[in-house]
Amino acid sequence: xxxxxxxxxxxxxxxxxxxxxxxxxxxxxxxxxxxxxxxxxxxxxxxxxxxxxxxxxxxxxxxxxxxxxxxxxxxxxxxxxxxxxxxxxxxxxxxxxxxxxxxxxxx
Amino acid sequence: xxxxxxxxxxxxxxxxxxxxxxxxxxxxxxxxxxxxxxxxxxxxxxxxxxxxxxxxxxxxxxxxxxxxxxxxxxxxxxxxxxxxxxxxxxxxxxxxxxxxxxxxxxxxxxxxxxxxxxxxxxxxxxxxxxxxxxxxxxxxxxxxxxxxxxxxxxxxxxxxxxxxxxxxxxxxxxxxxxxxxxxxxxxxxxxxxxxxxxxxxxxxxxxxxxxxxxxxxxxxxxxxxxxxxxxxxxxxxxxxxxxxxxxxxxxxxxxxxxxxxxxxxxxxxxxxxxxxxxxxxxxxxxxxxxxxxxxxxxxxxxxx
Ligand SMILES: [Mg+2]
Numbered sequence: 576x577x578x579x580x581x582x583x584x585x586x587x588x589x590x591x592x593x594x595x596x597x598x599x600x601x602x603x604x605x606x607x608x609x610x611x612x613x614x615x616x617x618x619x620x621x622x623x624x625x626x627x628x629x630x631x632x633x634x635x636x637x638x639x640x641x642x643x644x645x646x647x648x649x650x651x652x653x654x655x656x657x658x659x660x661x662x663x664x665x666x667x668x669x670x671x672x673x674x675x676x677x678x679x680x681x682x
Numbered sequence: 683x684x685x686x687x688x689x690x691x692x693x694x695x696x697x698x699x700x701x702x703x704x705x706x707x708x709x710x711x712x713x714x715x716x717x718x719x720x721x722x723x724x725x726x727x728x729x730x731x732x733x734x735x736x737x738x739x740x741x742x743x744x745x746x747x748x749x750x751x752x753x754x755x756x757x758x759x760x761x762x763x764x765x766x767x768x769x770x771x772x773x774x775x776x777x778x779x780x781x782x783x784x785x786x787x788x789x790x791x792x793x794x795x796x797x798x799x800x801x802x803x804x805x806x807x808x809x810x811x812x813x814x815x816x817x818x819x820x821x822x823x824x825x826x827x828x829x830x831x832x833x834x835x836x837x838x839x840x841x842x843x844x845x846x847x848x849x850x851x852x853x854x855x856x857x858x859x860x861x862x863x864x865x866x867x868x869x870x871x872x873x874x875x876x877x878x879x880x881x882x883x884x885x886x887x888x889x890x891x892x893x894x895x896x897x898x899x900x901x902x903x904x905x906x907x908x909x910x911x912x913x914x915x916x917x918x919x920x921x922x923x924x925x926x927x928x929x930x931x932x933x934x935x936x937x938x939x940x941x942x943x944x945x946x947x948x949x950x951x952x953x954x955x956x957x958x959x960x961x962x963x964x965x966x967x968x969x970x971x972x973x974x975x976x977x978x979x980x981x982x983x984x985x986x
Contacts, residue, residue, distance in 0.1 A: 584894040587935065589785075604927035609893070609935035609948060622936045627945035660850035661892075662784035 586612040588650060588661045592623070594669050599629065612651040612661065619646075623669060636672040641665060700842040704800065708838070711801040714967055718805040721971035725978060726774065726811050737761035774812030774880050775829055775868050778803055779857060780845065781887030783820035787847030790923030791888045796845075797963040798886050798918060800838065802970075807833040812880075815864065816841045819857040820849025829868045854891040858902045858913070865911050882912045885954075889917035889930050893951055900953040912977055915957035916970070922961075931959065 592606050605628060610619070620637040623629050639646040646653060646667075654661065737745060741763025748762040780799050786792045799816070806814050816827040826844035827837055865881045872879050906913055919930045926932075933948040956977060958969050 584892055587892050587894075589890070589933075603925065604932055605934075607927045607933065608945075609890075609933065611936070611938065614938075618938070622943050622945075625936075625943040625945065627934075627943075660784060662850055662852065663788060 586651065586661050588612050588654065589664045590650075590667045591664055592667050592669060596671070599635070599669075599671065601628065610650070612654060613649055615649040615652075616646060619667070619669075620672075637669045638672040640668040640670070643668075696843060697839070701839040703796070704839040704842050707796050707800040708804065711797055711804070711963060714964060715801045715804040715808070718801060718967035718970065719808045721967055722805060722809055722811075722974070725971060725974050726809065727772065738763045738765050741765040772811070772878050772880055773872070773874055774882060775815070775865065775872065776806055776812060776881075777815045777817060777829075777861060777864065777883040779817045779819055779861065779883060779885045779887075781820065781852060781885075782818040782824075782845050782847055783849045783852040783887075784847060785852060785888055785890060789888055789920065789928075791918045791920045792845075792847045794918040794920040794960070794963060795886045796842075798916060798960065798966060799841075801963060801966065802884060803833060803838065803841075813868070815868070816844075817857075817861070817864070818844050819853070821851040821853060822849070823857055823860045825864070829864075830871075852887070852891045853895075854885075854887070855895045855898050855902065857885070858899055858906070861913075862902065862906055862909065862911065865906075865909070880912070881910065883914065885913065885915045886918060887915070888919070889915065889952070889957075889959075890933070890948070893935055893948065896951045896953045903953060903955070913954065913956065914970075914973060914977075915952075915954040916966070917957060917959045919959050919961045929961075 587609050589607065589609050592601055592608065594600055601623075608622070610622065614622075616637070616639055619639055620635075623637055624631045624634050629635075641653065648656070650665070653659075653665075659665075737748060739761055743764045745762055745764045748759070751759050752762050778799055780795055786795060803814060803816065813829040814827065814833045815825065815829045818824045818826050824844060826841045827833065831837065861883055865883075869876065869879060869881065903913060917930055921929060930949065934945050935948050937944045937946065956973055958973055960966050960969065
């Protein structure tokens with residue numbers, strides 16, 4: 576039997592992005608995405624700004640909400656705190672961030 | 683959850699419900715089962731159309747390639763005839779593996795998976811080509827029906843009692859690894875010639891696992907191929923319950939490579955060579971038959 580030496584794999588979860596601001600809305604086919612769980616606000620913001628997503632000419636910082644509460648941790652920490660597994664899709668609302676980003680442990 | 687699982691198996695209400703469900707899916711897929719049975723009969727049991735093989739002193743048809751050597755040898759090398767060879771009867775061990783993880787329930791693909799399971803297991807038991815095993819997988823792998831037990835009419839409802847679509851993980855690596863073990867054990871117990879025993883697995887799932895598993899799975903699949911175990915992945919993708927962009931075909935994943943975001947199609951690294959995507963169970967008899975035919979022509983004929 577072969578054995579595999581692997582670093583502890585980063586978990587992944589499916590998210591569904593949505594926003595109430597039409598000017599930053601994603602086309603329907605891009606709203607669904609598998610993301611790593613070791614990211615928080617800034618990683619998610621980086622994903623949304625990327626060429627394959629919103630392709631913003633200037634970087635727009637975003638804040639994220641799950642069930643109307645701001646996400647202040649990584650997705651992994653959110654999942655373990657709320658008792659959800661990676662089998663459940665997360666509905667992730669995004670809004671433009673107007674407040675200066677506070678210190679976060681996540682990237 | 684072990685406690686819950688035990689309850690599910692003995693609770694008379696659950697037992698009655700499982701029987702009712704099985705009957706429902708059986709009725710729903712009856713015609714398709716028959717159609718699949720007919721198509722599989724031709725593929726799995728090719729006893730009629732056997733090839734003519736040489737070289738014999740008497741026979742039915744001349745082997746053209748032997749004629750010139752025959753003349754050149756002053757008619758000494760006279761094994762110039764071909765005969766119809768007696769086909770050996772193939773036997774099969776077929777494992778149906780159904781994804782019991784929570785995503786199956788959440789994406790609404792659970793009922794499509796059940797339709798597929800009922801249709802395929804009914805067809806195979808009608809064909810009587812060998813032994814059938816059913817396993818459920820997610821966080822763990824559980825045998826819901828083993829190879830040793832005949833797949834009789836009450837087997838189906840019993841199998842159903844093992845599924846709740848509530849496992850909190852989809853560990854396909856574990857499934858493949860443990861399946862290989864189950865096949866090894868089954869092969870060692872099989873009667874008849876090992877050369878005529880074919881082992882096949884159909885994995886019925888929404889297809890989504892952590893993409894870091896894709897490479898380890900690929901390595902296990904090579905091992906399975908060496909042991910002549912065919913693994914077919916049936917991705918159930920119930921578009922009736924999905925919005926645009928939710929189909930597994932459109933599913934993308936974000937990765938961070940050296941701090942840069944990379945977005946890739948999930949299926950681009952999917953490790954199974956033989957996979958098919960089913961959004962309507964009506965398509966399954968046709969596509970499954972095509973895929974098995976392709977496998978037999980690529981793998982079986984090339985190894986003979
Ligand atoms: Mg799953």
